[in-house]
Amino acid sequence: MNYFRLRIYIALRVSLHRLEMAVKTRPRWSDWALAAGLLAGYSILILPLGFWHHWLTLGVALPWPQGVGLAARVLVIPALTEEGFWRVLMLPHKTEILTPRKRWLVGVPMLGLFVLMHGISSLTLYPQGFPTFISPMFLLSATLLGLICTLAYWASGSGWVPVAMHWLVVFVWLMFLGGYSQLGLGG
Known part of the structure; x- marks a missing residue:
């Protein structure tokens, strides 16, 4: 096996391991509590800023x-697809032995690319995402x-936690905070 094939084989094995672990790892109550706390902090920051900048508006879409x-659509795209790629496949799983520094050396560029x-x-x-995105x-x-x-993925090791978080944020934005009309989806 040449070097290039070996690298592809290793990358595929790592990706399959990450996917398997993220799907099989059941979130604990403490993982959901952390997710709730992170979402609360997110909301405390984004909601006032969003309303102040007139980016968010109340209503039912x-x-x-x-x-x-x-x-249901938001669960598939973006929640499952984006979290499956940007968190599960691209970031080291908590079972991978890495220092926090190395974890962040991968995490920060992936966040930027996300x-x-x-x-x-x-x-x-x-x-239709332009100019909103x-x-x-x-x-x-x-x-x-x-x-x-x-943060929630690294703490829990479960892909289900960030999927749920991403789904909730995007659904609430589209359905109740003006995102649907911002994307030109409303009549």
Whole structure:
């Protein structure tokens, strides 16, 4: 086996290990408590700033049956897909022996790429995200969401915790805080 094939084989094995561990690891009550605390801190910062900058607005975007459909779609994209990639596959799992410094040496660039990806997607694959996905408030919100999801993932070792956090934040933003109309999805 040549060096290139060996590197691919190792990368695939690491990715499969991370995915398996993230799916199989059941969150403990303390993991959910940490997630709730991180989400509370996130909300305490983002909600006042968002309302002050008129980025957030109160209202209900959709009637109940369509809201359930929106919740299901948001669970798949972005929650499962983004967390599955940016946290589970790209970050070391808690079973991987790394110093905190090395963990952050991987985590910080991945966080930056996670945020950058939103801006790039609004210019390419998801044009309805433009200009929202490049607004300072959205970028701050995405950065903090990525950070708290990273912290929760590293603490719990479960991919389910950041998926739930990401889902909740995006669903509430779209359904109740003006995100649906910001993305031009509302009539």
